[in-house]
Amino acid sequence: MLGTLWEWWRRKTPLVDAVFMAPLIVLSVPMAWNAYDDIGPPPYLLLTLALCLPLVFRRSYPRTVFAIVALVSFAQWGAAIEPIPANGAILVGVYTLAAGQPRVWGIAAALVGELGAVMAALRYAVNPGELKAIFVMLTIVVWSVWILGTYISTRRAYTRSVEERAARLERERDTEVQMAMAAERARIARELHDVVAHNVSVIVVQADGASYAIETDTAKAKEALETISATGRHALAEMRRLLGVLREGDDAGSYAPQPGVGELADLMDQVRSSGLPLEFEVVGVPPELSAGLQLTIYRIVQEGLTNTLKHAGPEAAATVRLHYGDQAIEIDVTDDGRGAAAADDGRGHGLAGMRERAAVYGGGVEAGPRAGGGFQVSARIPVREEART
Incomplete structure (x- = not known):
């Protein structure tokens, strides 16, 4: 008063x-x-x-x-x-x-x-x-x-x-909050791209295989359909988790943890179940990695395999090599598919997303056709405070 x-x-x-x-x-x-x-x-x-x-x-x-x-x-x-x-x-x-x-x-x-x-x-x-x-x-x-x-x-x-x-x-605090929200939405968009592109590629490959085998090998067709079902459920679960981050005031509970290098074996099994012959090689002793760096490694490998499933062709085989060095972590995803002859619709964001993820930790990504045929994605991420041996 x-x-x-x-x-x-x-x-x-x-x-x-x-x-x-x-x-x-x-x-x-x-x-x-x-x-x-x-x-x-x-x-x-x-x-x-x-x-x-x-x-x-x-x-x-x-x-x-x-x-x-x-x-x-x-x-x-x-x-x-x-x-x-x-x-x-x-x-x-x-x-x-x-x-x-x-x-x-x-x-x-x-x-x-x-x-x-x-x-x-x-x-x-x-x-x-x-x-x-x-x-x-x-x-x-x-x-x-x-x-x-x-x-x-x-x-x-x-x-x-x-x-x-x-x-x-x-005002600056409000601007920083808005910028942080925009950055988070951009990160979620990249996550959604990785999740959807990879899982849809697996579903497409399995659906093609099921359509070929449904009249000659019912067991394989059934197995392909089961893989499609499991992959679809996995994709939906990840999409719900990522989209849930955008919900304001949602206190329903914590979301599933982000995938890391420990989930790479499951990713390889999932890709092999789609019919792509795949070798997975780990060289060196894995250091202690932050959750963000583990997610970066996982997404780079996932996106590299997604490109193989989309563009390498039906007879291709792939190799994933993960090298833990003293100075850097090196990731190589190679295949012996179409390489430069593969069609590009120009709408993909996978390579750009991989480069952005690696750049966050001071690394880089190179991608292109191999001299002897096929395609190769190579990433190198320096070992800094994010990776302690």
Whole structure:
């Protein structure tokens, strides 16, 4: 409640300024009835109002208000009217310009106030000693007010910079979150491509085999159909797991772990069951690998075999060689199929995905037809902190 009232009060700047102006009027009015010269109360009342009323609009029109107050004070000096408390309006104007306007306007207002101090000392001092005292006192007051206004201006600028920095950091945080979400979606898209392309390739090969064998070898046709069923279920399970990552606020439970090098043997069995002769060779002692690096190795091998199933042809055979070296992990997926003669529909993203995955760990992928026929995919991933022997 108090906070709401304070915010309302701060928005009513003319009302606030009128409240702060009231003490000047209260202190000046009694002098109108106690005036010791011959001009009488009305001129004092008019002078008080002329000095104080413009202050109501000091924050809306600070320079105009200061100019009016300064001119009224100059007219008072020219008419030799004694200073009154309402002359403090000139100090309010100096503070307003120093606190809320560019530095040059604050300095200009202070110089005008200093000029007023000199003129007041010359006009109202009785003797040289009093002249000096009045001048020093008024000078100290004018520049103290200017220093206070300058400090408030600096403080406000600092507060604004802190608020702007906080707002900028919040925007940058939101941008980073959006970028992270976009990167995660791109990763999931690559995962979906690997999963769907590999499993659909296996299903297509098995379906072709079943169509050839259904009339001559029922057992093999049945085995092919069982492989198609199992592969389809596996593909659906992985797709559900990956798409589930995109669900916001889904706390249904943890998803299945990402495949790694331990699942490569199952991948080889799955590919062999599709009818592709396959050799799997592991050289060296596998080091301790992070989950991300294991997934990268698995997907590179999977994508290489998917390309073989799609493009190598019906009589092809493949070899997968995984070499764990001291400096790098090397992956070779080769086949003796069509090679350069294989048709390319231009819509695949497998090679690009493999290169992106390897690049994350500072590695690279080379792919192309072999000199003696067939196709080869070779990847090399340096052993860094991700792989500790």
